[in-house]
Amino acid sequence: MPLHQHYINGEWLTSSKTRDNINPSDPSEVIGEYCEADAQDAALAVQAAQVAFPIWSRSTPQQRFDALDFIGTEILARKQELGTLLAREEGKILPEAIGEVARAGYIFKYFAGEALRMAGQLLASVRPHIEVLTSREAVGVVALITPWNFPIAIPAWKCAPALACGNSVVLKPSEFTPGCAWALAEIISRAGLPKGAFNLLMGDGVAGRALVEHSGVNAISFTGSTNTGRTIAQHCAQGIGQTHKKYQLEMGGKNPLIILDDSDLNVALDCAVNGAFFSTGQRCTASSRTIVTEKIYSQFMQAFVASTAALKVGAAIESSSQIGPVVNQAQLEKNLRYIGIGQEESGQLLVGGQRIATLGAGYFFSPAIIENHNPQARLNQEEVFGPVSTLIKVKDFEEAISVANATPYGLSAGICTTSLKYATQFRREMQAGMVMVNAPTAGVDYHVPFGGTKASSIGPREQGSMAMEFYTTVKTHYIA
Ligand code: NAD
Numbered sequence: 253m254p255l256h257q258h259y260i261n262g263e264w265l266t267s268s269k270t271r272d273n274i275n276p277s278d279p280s281e282v283i284g285e286y287c288e289a290d291a292q293d294a295a296l297a298v299q300a301a302q303v304a305f306p307i308w309s310r311s312t313p314q315q316r317f318d319a320l321d322f323i324g325t326e327i328l329a330r331k332q333e334l335g336t337l338l339a340r341e342e343g344k345i346l347p348e349a350i351g352e353v354a355r356a357g358y359i360f361k362y363f364a365g366e367a368l369r370m371a372g373q374l375l376a377s378v379r380p381h382i383e384v385l386t387s388r389e390a391v392g393v394v395a396l397i398t399p400w401n402f403p404i405a406i407p408a409w410k411c412a413p414a415l416a417c418g419n420s421v422v423l424k425p426s427e428f429t430p431g432c433a434w435a436l437a438e439i440i441s442r443a444g445l446p447k448g449a450f451n452l453l454m455g456d457g458v459a460g461r462a463l464v465e466h467s468g469v470n471a472i473s474f475t476g477s478t479n480t481g482r483t484i485a486q487h488c489a490q491g492i493g494q495t496h497k498k499y500q501l502e503m504g505g506k507n508p509l510i511i512l513d514d515s516d517l518n519v520a521l522d523c524a525v526n527g528a529f530f531s532t533g534q535r536c537t538a539s540s541r542t543i544v545t546e547k548i549y550s551q552f553m554q555a556f557v558a559s560t561a562a563l564k565v566g567a568a569i570e571s572s573s574q575i576g577p578v579v580n581q582a583q584l585e586k587n588l589r590y591i592g593i594g595q596e597e598s599g600q601l602l603v604g605g606q607r608i609a610t611l612g613a614g615y616f617f618s619p620a621i622i623e624n625h626n627p628q629a630r631l632n633q634e635e636v637f638g639p640v641s642t643l644i645k646v647k648d649f650e651e652a653i654s655v656a657n658a659t660p661y662g663l664s665a666g667i668c669t670t671s672l673k674y675a676t677q678f679r680r681e682m683q684a685g686m687v688m689v690n691a692p693t694a695g696v697d698y699h700v701p702f703g704g705t706k707a708s709s710i711g712p713r714e715q716g717s718m719a720m721e722f723y724t725t726v727k728t729h730y731i732a
Contacts, residue, residue, distance in 0.1 A: 256286045256430065258293060258454055259437045261300035262447025267293050269455075273431050276343040276577040277567035277614045283341050286430040289455035294422075294462035297451040301393040301420035302468050304448030309390040309418035311446075316367035316416055319443040324360030326439050327353060327408075334404065334435055339568040341431045342403050343576040343615070344531050346569050356408035356436070359698050359715075363412035366717065370417065370724070383731045388724035390418035391498060392470030395463040397484075399476040400579055401534045401637075403429035407436055409698070410473050411450070413719035419471070420449045424463055426476075427456040428580055464488075464497075471498040473714075473722060475536075478503040478635075478707060485710065500711030500722045502536070502703060504635040505663035507693040508656035509539035510678065512649060513547040515668035519690050520552065523668055524641070525559050527692035529619040532576050533639030534583075536708075537664040537686070537694035541632055542621075543644045543652050553623070553643060557603045560619050565608055577615040578638055584615040587638035591620060594631040594642075599624035602643065627655045635661070649674050657683045662706035664693040685709060 257264040269288040275281040289297075327334065335350030344352070372387040396410040407423055414421050425433030437452035453459055457480070463469055464487050474484050481501040488497045509527055511520045527539035544552050566573035578584050584607065591605040605620035619639040624631055631642050646652045656665055666688035667678040675689045685704035686696065696702055701713035712721035 253282070253285055256284055256434045256454070258287050258289060258297070259441055259450070259452040260293070260297045261451070262441070265293070265296070271427060273341055273429070274580070275340045276579055277340070277569070279613050279615070281340075283337070283431055286434065286454050288427065289453045289459040289462070291458070291462035293455075294453055294459055294466060297422045297453045298393060298463070298466045298468040300448035300451055301422055304420045304446050305390070305392055307446045308420050308449040311418065313367045313370065315444070316418065317364045319445055320360045320364035320367060320412055320416060322443045323439050324357045324364060327360060327436070328357035331357065334432065336569065337431050337435060338403060339576070341429050342400060343568050343579055344534075345573050345576045346571070348531055349568070352402060352405045355698050356404040359405070359408045360412045362699050363416040366413065366720065367416040369717075370720065377730070381732060385729040385731065387727050387729065388417070388720065389727055391723060391725055392419060393468055394419045394421055394471040394473060394723065395469045396421060396423045397460050397463065397472065397474045397476065398423070398425050398433070400426035400428040401531070401536070403432040404436060406475050407433050409702075409715050409719070411436070411440070413723050414473070415445070415450065417720060417723040419723055422451045422453055422463060422469070424453050424455065424460050427454070430454045467495040469497060471722070473500045475502040481710070498722070500714070502709050502714060503707065504637070504661060505536050505538075505704065505708050506541060506633065506635055506659040506661045507537055507539050507664045507666075507684070508541045508543050509666040509693055510652045510656055510668070511542065511544045511548070511552060512652070512667065512669040512671065512674060513545045514670045515548070516670060516690075517548070517552065517555065520668035521555050521559055523666060523690065523692045524556055525563070527666065527694050528641035529560065529563060529575055529639045530694070532578055533619065534579060534637055535694040537696065539641065539666060539693040540636060541642050541644060541656070543646055543655055545649070545652060546645055546647055549645045553602070556643070557621060560621055561603050563619055565616050565618060566611060567614065575619060575639065578617050579615070581615060583638060584617055587617050587636060587640060590631060590634075590636045590638070590640060591622070594622040594624065597624065597629050597631065599629065599631055599642070605640070627658045633659055649677070653678065653681050657681075660707040661704070663704035663708040664688065666691060666693040685713075
């Protein structure tokens with residue numbers, strides 16, 4: 253089996269440490285062997301990116317368009333093959349995996365266009381005979397640190413705008429899903445970029461930390477857990493006045509879905525099941541709290557439990573599977589631990605919450621609903637990041653909004669209602685970066701802003717034209 257190497261300074265490089273990439277549907281299947289970087293490898297990648305920056309940042313918009321368009325075209329042409337790789341290494345079912353690959357392709361196409369649209373402003377001065385202009389410039393060397401749950405879409409939505417703006421990149425994907433990032437790097441290696449403008453550094457937190465602490469890195473875009481995000485923010489704050497680093501952190505969520513008495517029950521059920529359990533509940537935007545008003549509570553609960561029990565869990569590439577395995581043993585244990593915590597704090601397990609051993613050695617876990625009406629219960633406050641939803645009964649819309657807002661997080665939130673008044677009030681009062689009406693909390697467009705408020709996010713939005721905010725710095729010009 254060939255060893256998958258780092259891509260640094262236009263070359264494929266080996267490091268002394270490697271890691272097997274394991275299929276969560278069948279842990280005896282090794283997808284491939286991937287290099288794991290240490291601090292020295294990270295330093296090489298940063299150095300290559302530093303040398304490339306003056307060249308790539310002065311490339312023409314046409315050169316950047318051509319490179320990104322080439323990458324997007326190839327990803328789209330290979331979506332079946334790359335989707336199969338994604339399903340095998342991460343565990344989401346094949347249609348979802350192919351959809352994610354297509355999304356990555358469209359993101360590159362979108363940002364190819366954005367490279368042509370980088371614009372400044374012409375402003376009138378308050379003083380006579382002076383013109384004021386603003387322009388946008390690339391930030392420098394950017395380290396992109398990504399999680400395992402969207403192993404090609406998240407690298408794409410960071411790499412594409414970073415490169416479109418003329419930054420040089422070091423991508424550090426999750427150690428649990430290096431396969432898609434490696435395949436992406438292989439495509440980028442043929443896109444005509446100058447050597448060192450894009451580098452792939454695989455490995456775990458050691459490699460990530462080395463990038464964060466390297467003085468040659470000018471900006472860090474991170475998606476992952478709140479704990480790691482906090483460490484990165486602390487490091488960047490310490491560097492203020494010395495090696496200032498710009499940073500952007502996309503972290504956890506505890507997303508609520510509110511279902512009101514007047515909702516269409518079929519729509520509400522679809523939103524609840526899709527939002528909580530599709531992609532095995534391993535989406536930062538998954539609805540992990542389902543908040544239901546009292547008049548329809550019992551009717552909705554029965555339907556929600558029955559639909560959840562009927563979901564077919566199975567191997568990611570089986571066409572009959574609706575829910576794949578969780579990503580690894582540690583995540584399986586975390587899910588089980590939280591089911592225990594939920595029961596200890598008097599939550600009632602209504603369905604699921606077990607390891608499904610009959611499906612073999614894969615990390616299969618039955619989607620779970622736990623009823624606990626106390627908004628302060630740990631299961632209503634802490635992110636599990638698995639197919640686990642709580643069910644909370646509330647009196648009315650006002651109580652629903654107050655419960656929905658009662659966590660430190662603020663990523664995505666949804667409501668099911670036929671009332672324009674409540675839908676509007678919800679969109680206004682909900683403390684979240686994304687609000688959905690009669691739609692699941694997860695599942696977003698690739699060309700519009702993405703991100704959260706409160707403890708979920710720090711820094712400018714990702715995706716869409718707003719992504720340029722993070723990957724550029726503004727220069728103001730005065731001309732007399
Ligand atoms: P994680 O924080 O464990 O790892 C994320 C990345 O950080 C990995 O590449 C990891 O190797 C690296 N890393 C680990 N320690 C580091 C350190 N000290 N310094 C620098 N890098 C380090 O997160 P995960 O388990 O891979 O992902 C799951 C989390 O991601 C969940 O909390 C989920 O909500 C969040 N997530 C958020 C979004 C969003 O957009 N808000 C999207 C997807 C996932």
